[in-house]
Amino acid sequence: MRVAVVGAGLAGLVAARALSHDHDVLVLDKGRSVGGRLATRRIGDATLDHGAQFFTVRGDALRRQVDDWLDRGLATTWCNGFSAPHDGFPRYCGTTGMNSLAKDLATGLDCRTDRLVFTCRRTENGWDVVIDDGEVIEADALVLTCPVPQSWSLLVQAELDIPEELFRRHYHRTIGLLTVLDAPSAVPEPGGLQFDATDAGQPFGFVADNAMKGVSDVPAVTFHATQPWSAEHWDDDPDTLRDLLLERAQPWIGAAGIVEAQVKKWRFAGPVMPWPEPCWVDDEHRVVLAGDLFAGPKFEGAFNSGLAAADAVTDFTAD
Ligand SMILES: Cc1cc2nc3c(=O)[nH]c(=O)nc-3n(C[C@H](O)[C@H](O)[C@H](O)COP(=O)(O)OP(=O)(O)OC[C@H]3O[C@@H](n4cnc5c(N)ncnc54)[C@H](O)[C@@H]3O)c2cc1C
Structure with a gap:
């Protein structure tokens, strides 16, 4: 399938990586670089993480990824907590900034930045993803990983049955x-x-x-x-x-x-209040909403939601 992933934050990149083995995946982001809230800014000789500062690991899926980053020197243990008593979970960060982890995930993917998705239109067989410069990208399936109010605005003309309590999440x-x-x-x-x-x-x-x-x-x-x-x-x-x-x-x-x-x-x-499912799926129209609203907030939530979105798209193929 041709899969369009909107958002090159952690959830979008994780979904895209998992899908890229079997599908033709294109990632679109409005930002100048990948990473979304995994953001690192250079000011003169200084480097500052200005979105997520660190992350912890609870589950096996992120554990495997972090072990790989640690082996390759891309992630490091910052400390074991910021105040005593410690809870036993190391606080990890990107060795050269949190954004470097996103860049690593994006390596080898077809990621196009500076692409503001303007709307997503349903077609007879799938989706037209309309970029703000007028370019139209055809896709068989869609994974939207923007914060949900933004994803919802992209789908406003698509007449999907998205629960109101989902798109009104604060x-x-x-x-x-x-x-x-x-x-x-x-x-x-x-x-x-x-x-x-x-x-x-x-x-x-x-x-x-x-x-x-x-x-x-x-x-x-x-x-x-x-x-x-x-x-x-x-x-x-x-x-x-x-x-x-x-x-x-x-x-x-x-x-x-x-x-x-x-x-x-x-x-x-x-x-403010996470959604109880790891992503929201519309099988009939082959669209998935994912991101840190879904699988628990923060870094690991976004990571797990990206994986769940990839599983959902894989299930579309089986149908
Ligand atoms: C200030 C701050 C501090 C944080 N601190 C921590 C922390 O210490 N530990 C922790 O675990 N988590 C922390 N987090 C949370 C963590 O950063 C997020 O949970 C995670 O990065 C979210 O990833 P995501 O992929 O769901 O969303 P995002 O990273 O927001 O990715 C969504 C992407 O969609 C793109 N996008 C949106 N609309 C469009 C459009 N129309 N067209 C194209 N692209 C679009 C955006 O540019 C963005 O790149 C922090 C967040 C912030 C903001």
């Missing part, structure tokens, strides 16, 4: 601050601080020193605001936002000077 927002410093930060070992991101009383949900983590050659700290703070300040003007975040970040910037500070907003940072 995602929380996260505002991030990326700072490059001229001296080491005041973040304590192991270079990561985790707070309750839903607690409005906390200054941040996560603080990550990218140099201590081993990702950046120069001091560079990522701050993720809590969910309530991000929602409240979402529409603040950029300068106000930057100043407010820098004020809150001061205890961890310490005596270092700020070389550069950038604000990054994630509109669909993570699902």
Whole structure:
């Protein structure tokens, strides 16, 4: 089958890899690079993860993938937890940043970036995937891995029976601050601080020193605001936002000077309430919705949802 995968985040790449042995798979993403929320930004000599910071492994499928990354030096163990007592699960990260793991998964796939999918139209035998520049790609099956409200908007004219409680699922927002410093930060070992991101009383949900983590050659700290703070300040003007975040970040910037500070907003940072199934499947029209809403949030959820989407597409062939 010709399978179009929309979204080159973790779920889309995992689905595409699993399907690429037996099918003609094309991955489309609106971003300049693959990875989605596995995002790493270079600012001068600094390297900062600004989406996912680390991941844990619970299941066998991700275990196999991570063992391979560890063997090849692509992933590393950052620490065993950010506060005592430790729960026994190592915190892994990409050795040169989280995005490098996505790039590894994309190797050998037909991945086309800078392709904003505008709509997906049903045809007599499958799907027309319409790119915003007017290009139309024909596919026999479709895997959509964008955050679900975005996937749903692509299917709005397709008249599928998508449950309303699925496409109305909420995602929380996260505002991030990326700072490059001229001296080491005041973040304590192991270079990561985790707070309750839903607690409005906390200054941040996560603080990550990218140099201590081993990702950046120069001091560079990522701050993720809590969910309530991000929602409240979402529409603040950029300068106000930057100043407010820098004020809150001061205890961890310490005596270092700020070389550069950038604000990054994630509109669909993570699902508020996950969907109980690992993906949503319409066998009749050969379409699957997947992503971190489905198989449990976060890195491993997206990974497992991508695998489940590939299984669902494989089942289409058996029909
Ligand atoms: C700030 C932040 C911190 C996080 N921290 C952690 C953490 O520490 N640990 C952890 O395990 N998880 C963390 N996560 C969650 C983790 O990053 C996600 O669960 C996971 O990366 C989601 O992968 P995905 O493939 O489901 O979605 P995404 O990565 O969002 O991929 C979807 C892709 O679809 C593309 N797309 C959307 N619309 C279109 C369109 N119309 N046309 C073409 N392409 C389109 C997007 O560009 C994107 O690349 C964090 C997320 C954020 C935002």
